[in-house]
Amino acid sequence: MEILSTAKNKPPRLLIHGSHFSGKSSIGASAYSTLFMNIEQGLNEIEAQAMPTPATTSEIINQLRWFYKGEHDFKTLVVDSLDWMEAVINSTVLEENNLKTLVDKFAKGHKLAFQEFIKIKDALEAIHRDKNACIIVLCHSVVKEFKDPAGENYDRYGLKLRDAVSELFCEWADMVGFLHPEVEVDKESKKEGGFGKKNKAITSGRRLLSVNQNPAYRAGNRYGINKDIVIQGPSTGWSDIWAAIQEAKTQKGVII
Numbered sequence: 001m002e003i004l005s006t007a008k009n010k011p012p013r014l015l016i017h018g019s020h021f022s023g024k025s026s027i028g029a030s031a032y033s034t035l036f037m038n039i040e041q042g043l044n045e046i047e048a049q050a051m052p053t054p055a056t057t058s059e060i061i062n063q064l065r066w067f068y069k070g071e072h073d074f075k076t077l078v079v080d081s082l083d084w085m086e087a088v089i090n091s092t093v094l095e096e097n098n099l100k101t102l103v104d105k106f107a108k109g110h111k112l113a114f115q116e117f118i119k120i121k122d123a124l125e126a127i128h129r130d131k132n133a134c135i136i137v138l139c140h141s142v143v144k145e146f147k148d149p150a151g152e153n154y155d156r157y158g159l160k161l162r163d164a165v166s167e168l169f170c171e172w173a174d175m176v177g178f179l180h181p182e183v184e185v186d187k188e189s190k191k192e193g194g195f196g197k198k199n200k201a202i203t204s205g206r207r208l209l210s211v212n213q214n215p216a217y218r219a220g221n222r223y224g225i226n227k228d229i230v231i232q233g234p235s236t237g238w239s240d241i242w243a244a245i246q247e248a249k250t251q252k253g254v255i256i
Helices: 024-030 058-071 082-095 103-131 162-170 187-193 239-250
Strands: 013-018 033-039 076-078 134-146 154-159 174-188 202-211 229-231
Touching: 013 024, 013 103, 013 154, 013 162, 024 033, 024 154, 033 058, 058 082, 058 202, 076 082, 076 103, 082 103, 082 134, 103 134, 103 154, 103 162, 154 162, 154 239, 162 187, 174 239, 202 239, 229 239
Parallel strands: 013 134, 013 174, 033 076, 076 134
Antiparallel strands: 134 154, 174 202, 202 229
């Protein structure tokens, strides 16, 4: 039996989720030599290079195949966004299988759509592995109930995807980051307002990429980064993330 070394200096596989207008696409555009899969069509105010918006699952697969086999100099592939990709896949499954809903015929649509996502995840992994490309997958956030087997259920920010698809990509990624503004609670406002008044939330203007497990949101990383990554500006997102990865590797090594 051949024994292989598992630690490799490969580009990261990032999964970043956040609300709309949170700056997810700007992070993708700030990476080196980037090409977008412009599924969401949200790049009108961002200078970037992108493939045509795919309308079917076959077009999505063809774009991934071109990135893998085509002649180009791109080093980063950005999927913008995963939840809009899910909508395209679901629509294709319904049309090609003559289904009215995804739950028809014992949830046949959900099963077929998940099989397509497995193919797409495998294609992204092949691009990452064989082309040595960085993969950045973007997704919108949504508040979901987390069913905690060890205690009471609670709400948290998760990916705006069917649960099985969310788990597939969260398990695959090297980093799952929740992008959000830095928020502080002004408790003095409640004191000044008197009985019945609520605390006010204020923002510092900074954006944070939270990359550690937290009851409030889905996040985590394999690099040993143990604090939020401060995104300094619209054009610095990638360099801020890369600096945090390199610092963690230097100090603690990679956590598998």
